[in-house]
Amino acid sequence: xxxxxxxPKFRVLKTGQSMTLLCxxxxxxxxxxxxxxDPGMGLRLIHYSVGEGTTAKGEVPDGYNVSRLxxxxxxxxxxxxxxxxxxxxxxxxxxxLLDNEQFFGxxxxxxxx
Amino acid sequence: AQSVTQLGSHVSVxxxxxxxLRCNYSSSVPPYLFWYVQYPNQGLQLLLKYTTGATLxxxxxxxxxxxxxxxxxxxxxxxxxxxxxxxxxxxxxxxxTSGTYKYIFGTGTRLKVLx
Numbered sequence: 001x002x003x004x005x006x007x008p009k010f011r012v013l014k015t016g017q018s019m020t021l022l023c024x025x026x027x028x029x030x031x032x033x034x035x036x037x038d039p040g041m042g043l044r045l046i047h048y049s050v051g052e053g054t055t056a057k058g059e060v061p062d063g064y065n066v067s068r069l070x071x072x073x074x075x076x077x078x079x080x081x082x083x084x085x086x087x088x089x090x091x092x093x094x095x096x097l098l099d100n101e102q103f104f105g106x107x108x109x110x111x112x113x
Numbered sequence: 114a115q116s117v118t119q120l121g122s123h124v125s126v127x128x129x130x131x132x133x134l135r136c137n138y139s140s141s142v143p144p145y146l147f148w149y150v151q152y153p154n155q156g157l158q159l160l161l162k163y164t165t166g167a168t169l170x171x172x173x174x175x176x177x178x179x180x181x182x183x184x185x186x187x188x189x190x191x192x193x194x195x196x197x198x199x200x201x202x203x204x205x206x207x208x209x210t211s212g213t214y215k216y217i218f219g220t221g222t223r224l225k226v227l228x
Contacts, residue, residue: 004156033216040122042203042220043157050214090156098207098214099145099164104156 002026004105006091012111013081021076021108023091029103030096032074033058034066036087037107043090049074050096081112115140117206119219127227132176132191134222136204139185145207146187148178151221152200160202163187174198199226 007022023032034046045058049068063085065077074093078085088109092102120135138144145164149157161172168180174197178189187204204219 040220043218092157098209099162101147101149101159101162102157102205102216104149104158106156107154 004091004093004103006089006105006108008108009106010109012113013078014113015082017081018077018079019081019110020078021089021091021110023074023076023093023105024072025074025091025093025103026072027093027103028071029093030071031094032068033092033102034064034074034076035090035092036060036085037090038087046076046089081110083112086110086112115144115206115208115215115217117204117217117219119202119204119222121222122220123223123225125225125227126194128196129193132189132194132198132224134189134202134204134224136178136187136189136219137185138187138204138206140206140208142208143182146178146180147205147207148172148176148187148189149203149205150174150200151203157203160189194224194226196226196228199224 004025033048035043044060047066052071055066067075088107091105094102116139118137147162148160151157161170163170163180171177176191201221201223203221206217
């Protein structure tokens with residue numbers, strides 16, 4: 001089991017460029033999440049999905065879009081990157097049982113110049 | 114509204130000393146509670162969780178936490194700190210409310226262990 005993997009690990013963008021971050025999990029989990037982590041602000045939820053074909057907004061969704069076309073994959077898109085989107089992005093997944101923990105990927109460090 | 118509060122964004126302890134990281138939550142329904150650890154340049158990993166049953170929960174690496182409903186707390190402790198415990202620690206709550214499922218993280222506490 002690879003668990004939760006994220007692609008790429010690092011990326012540098014110029015303002016206005018677009019990109020897609022890929023999250024994949026091989027644990028057959030229903031729920032998947034995208035977070036961003038900034039110094040002193042903990043984890044903030046961007047978008048999440050409760051199953052294939054579903055997505056929902058989290059705490060800080062503006063400037064991001066997501067898709068969950070396949071159960072194992074959850075894509076995070078930035079259509080027009082801004083310096084404020086410089087952050088470390090984490091993907092996580094879990095089963096649909098309330099008492100189960102989230103499993104996290106290793107993160108993607110994104111810098112927008 | 115549900116929330117999680119971690120008192121102290123930075124905590125320093127000497128090697129061998131007691132580690133105490135505080136977490137308080139607010140919830141109108143019984144929550145499930147979690148502690149995660151994040152080592153530098155890594156994702157979060159589960160330390161321990163409370164679901165039902167015994168209120169004192171033991172986790173990995175010698176950590177434990179006690180669920181105190183009357184105090185709405187779930188503080189994390191370790192009797193003797195080791196240098197390898199230096200990391201950031203996150204408390205989290207999972208709760209079903211009004212038919213909506215929520216998973217809420219605290220803002221984290223960075224633990225520094227002094228030699």
